[in-house]
Amino acid sequence: MILEAAAEAFRDRQKFVLSLAGGSTPKKLYELLAKPYYQERLDFEKTFVIWGDERSVPPTHAESNYKMAHEAWLSKVAINADNIIRVPGEMPPVEAAKTYEKTLKVLFGMTIGLPKIDFSLLGLGDDGHTASLFPGTEASKETERWAVATHVTKAPHDRVTLTFPVLNSARRTLFLVTGGDKAGIVKEVLREDLPMNRYPAQRVQPKDGDVVWLLDGAAAEKLPNAIRAKASPL
Numbered sequence: 744m745i746l747e748a749a750a751e752a753f754r755d756r757q758k759f760v761l762s763l764a765g766g767s768t769p770k771k772l773y774e775l776l777a778k779p780y781y782q783e784r785l786d787f788e789k790t791f792v793i794w795g796d797e798r799s800v801p802p803t804h805a806e807s808n809y810k811m812a813h814e815a816w817l818s819k820v821a822i823n824a825d826n827i828i829r830v831p832g833e834m835p836p837v838e839a840a841k842t843y844e845k846t847l848k849v850l851f852g853m854t855i856g857l858p859k860i861d862f863s864l865l866g867l868g869d870d871g872h873t874a875s876l877f878p879g880t881e882a883s884k885e886t887e888r889w890a891v892a893t894h895v896t897k898a899p900h901d902r903v904t905l906t907f908p909v910l911n912s913a914r915r916t917l918f919l920v921t922g923g924d925k926a927g928i929v930k931e932v933l934r935e936d937l938p939m940n941r942y943p944a945q946r947v948q949p950k951d952g953d954v955v956w957l958l959d960g961a962a963a964e965k966l967p968n969a970i971r972a973k974a975s976p977l
């Protein structure tokens with residue numbers, strides 16, 4: 744899916760912007776992208792990597808989403824350092840969000856409107872959060888800014904996150920969710936009989952983009968047959 748999106752972006756726009764998820768789930772994906780088959784099919788001159796969110800920690804910190812992706816993938820491929828646009832987690836979160844937003848506006852060459860991320864990879868938290876848009880937070884209500892700081896009582900660190908307007912302007916969005924501990928929240932978020940804003944992840948509804956959920960068997964375990972029937976096994 745990433746290679747398809749990249750090929751289209753290289754062809755049509757000579758630039759592929761990939762937004763990475765944090766947490767632990769995507770580590771295997773990033774390790775896969777480091778393998779020759781994928782390296783050979785990504786033009787790293789035209790590939791730009793950003794993050795959907797980051798913890799307010801330095802890039803060397805064990806909790807850094809940048810650190811995880813850099814160790815699993817980016818340190819193993821010939822991508823220009825300038826093409827990696829990390830959230831400056833070492834800064835105080837509000838300043839980091841402003842700096843990140845400024846850098847993104849330069850990357851997308853725009854000052855008004857919303858950026859169209861070519862491929863937005865997202866995870867799902869067990870409370871239905873995605874990126875660092877947690878239920879009931881001011882960040883989840885932001886309608887103008889591209890990136891904001893957020894204090895999450897249950898999380899050990901403050902965060903910087905892309906906002907819903909940006910996530911909902913993406914061309915392609917992939918939720919990558921694995922493990923039986925996510926089966927309950929996956930079922931809830933994908934229920935069609937619930938209002939579509941109980942959980943932040945439900946509010947990822949790009950106007951002109953598609954959303955794909957890629958689940959392993961364990962994470963899909965509690966899905967009703969009606970939804971399973973619509974699923975296409977890989």
Ligand code: 6PG
Nearest residue numbers: 765766767768866867868873874
């Ligand atoms: C983060 C992530 C977050 C993550 C979910 C799932 O910075 O934590 O961006 O949204 O995707 O919390 O995390 P796991 O993959 O570790 O379950």
